[in-house]
Amino acid sequence: MGLPAWERRLRRRLWWAIYAEDKWRSLLMGRPPYIRNDEWDVTELDDKDFYIDEAQIVLLPPPSSPLAQEVLQAQQFQCFARLSRIADEVQHDLYALRSAQRLSSNFSESLKTARPLLQRLREWYVHLPAPLRLHDRLFASIDGTGPQLTCLHFAYTLLEVFIFRALLRPIVRSATPPPLFEVTEASTNFTTALNDYIFHIMEPDEIEPTPAIDLSNENGAGGAVLKAAENCAAKMLRLVMRMAYSDLAGYWFSWSRTGFATVSSFMLLLLVQAPSKDHAIRARRLVHMWRQALRRQSEGSSLMNLALVRLDGIYWTGLCRNYYLSKHVKEALDETVYQ
Numbered sequence: 308m309g310l311p312a313w314e315r316r317l318r319r320r321l322w323w324a325i326y327a328e329d330k331w332r333s334l335l336m337g338r339p340p341y342i343r344n345d346e347w348d349v350t351e352l353d354d355k356d357f358y359i360d361e362a363q364i365v366l367l368p369p370p371s372s373p374l375a376q377e378v379l380q381a382q383q384f385q386c387f388a389r390l391s392r393i394a395d396e397v398q399h400d401l402y403a404l405r406s407a408q409r410l411s412s413n414f415s416e417s418l419k420t421a422r423p424l425l426q427r428l429r430e431w432y433v434h435l436p437a438p439l440r441l442h443d444r445l446f447a448s449i450d451g452t453g454p455q456l457t458c459l460h461f462a463y464t465l466l467e468v469f470i471f472r473a474l475l476r477p478i479v480r481s482a483t484p485p486p487l488f489e490v491t492e493a494s495t496n497f498t499t500a501l502n503d504y505i506f507h508i509m510e511p512d513e514i515e516p517t518p519a520i521d522l523s524n525e526n527g528a529g530g531a532v533l534k535a536a537e538n539c540a541a542k543m544l545r546l547v548m549r550m551a552y553s554d555l556a557g558y559w560f561s562w563s564r565t566g567f568a569t570v571s572s573f574m575l576l577l578l579v580q581a582p583s584k585d586h587a588i589r590a591r592r593l594v595h596m597w598r599q600a601l602r603r604q605s606e607g608s609s610l611m612n613l614a615l616v617r618l619d620g621i622y623w624t625g626l627c628r629n630y631y632l633s634k635h636v637k638e639a640l641d642e643t644v645y646q
Contacts (some may be wrong), residue, residue: 316356322349328370328561329464334398334469335565344395352388357381382436387459392468393427397466400424401473414477418528421470428466441546455610457546457554458563464543465566468573471536478529479580533577533586539575541592543570547611548600555608567614571597575621579630587639594618 310318326342326349333340349619400406400420410417441460547567560566574594601615621629626640 312358316358318355319349319352320384322347323352323388323391323470326377326396327388330391330395330398331560331562333393334402335562335569337402339394339403340398344399352381352385354385362385382439383456383459386431386435386439387462390462391457393424393431393468394429394462396423397469397473401470407476408415410473411476414474414529417474417477418532421474424470425467428463432463457550457557458559460542461563461566462560464539464546465569467539468543468570471532471539472573472576474532475536475576475580533582537577537586537589537593540570540574540590540597544593544597544600547597550604552607555604555610558597559610563610564613567601567611568617571601571614571617575618579626579632579636581633581636581639584635584639587633587636588642591639598622 326347329340329342332338401410401424403418406420410420439456439459441456574590574597578587578590578594581590598615598618601611601618605611605615626632627637632640
């Protein structure tokens, strides 16, 4: 005798729940996934996996709206499972050890790798059922179905953040590595004297730090990527600012706190590595508004406390003490946020 149908359905649902947890935590924590792609063969979920026996369905109220019908068929979880497949691809193609080593200094290959992932995300969103799209929900739901929509779209936007963060790696000019020769006392004395002379004839602000975003890559593609990354940050900011109390008090994934903290790091990345004063001012406004949104939303929920602490800790000690900032970034920080 095989397993009964209800248990097979249950096992499939549990499998995809475990799969999703592993893939998202792998991406957010920077560790290899425990579940390898060549070690499983479970097919994707469908409505049949959420079939309810007649003896149980009589206890449930009939679906009175399209959204209620989607909940009955667990469309949110099915869509999230498919999104988790894309999260696995993002981790494998952009953040696995060999992938990161191969792409970290190669912008054209990074762009070539990221384009199919962004296309997969767009296709995922296009195929979302209409009731699961945020623009179709005019008011926050009070029946427990709304919060799943918000955390689902948060996960979707978070994947965009990870993709653009990987695209920014190769267009950041890195400092020249130290010379590979044996350090002697004479060479040390010469280097020290040279550094002292440079600092004597130049102001500290005139010495530009090397790391910064290079917009000359691939005939202007670097500038397009940076603009898209800023738009992605603004998209996440808008999502958080529009969250209602019912969204924050509802269901969230166990790794969501780490996800919000990752967005804080991404916002700071755009500011610290801004290639010009205009980009620095734009990034500073994003960081400022993100910090204010986190502070406001944290008043009624602890979901974003980690993301807020990450920003507050840096602001309390000072950005200049934590990062080696370019002159134009310092000038942008000295100006008012809304100038």
